[in-house]
Amino acid sequence: CGLIWLRLGRAVPLRDRCVSPFQIPAPAGSDKKYEDWAYGEQLWMWENRKKFADRARGCWEGTKGAFHALCWPTAGVVEVSRADRPYTELFPQEAIRGWVIEVSPGGLERMRAWLEASRASDKPFDDEGWQHYYASVYKYDLFFTCHHYVARALREAGVPVHPGRCWLPRGFWSQLDGLAVSSFQRAGAPSRKAGL
16 A cells, blocks of 8 residues: 655745645656655746745745635646655654555555646656656636645545545645544644644
């Protein structure tokens, strides 16, 4: 069986974003052990990191773009990162809340197919070595955010998550709490009570 490591972070200096990425075993033949998949609004997730050396301005512009996207659909971006170690070991100081969810090998295969189909092209529009950015086939808006993306991927794997209950972080987190094999929360991570 495969294990999916989900993490929910908050904007921190290392990554400059708050998304719902998750880590899965890398495909057979890969030179890395793990893949980290994330989805977000293009201005928030990719452009603000490229355009603005000033983190505060980049964060403001990205936040403004994300709020705009909630009212008007904007371009979505899929980020795929590959690593030899779990995310928690790569960034041990990041405040995170995480869940481990067990899925069958067939479920992992179906989920990977869905994730790959969420990219508009197999070729990234930006390649930073271990991080690859792709245009998404999905627009980012009120009805399809980063939480919906993860929920849809998990649903493809056979995990009974309801994307319609992911409007706010609390709805998503409460579903994951009931489905996880294990979970933990590092100091400074958003708590379930702090979720909107």
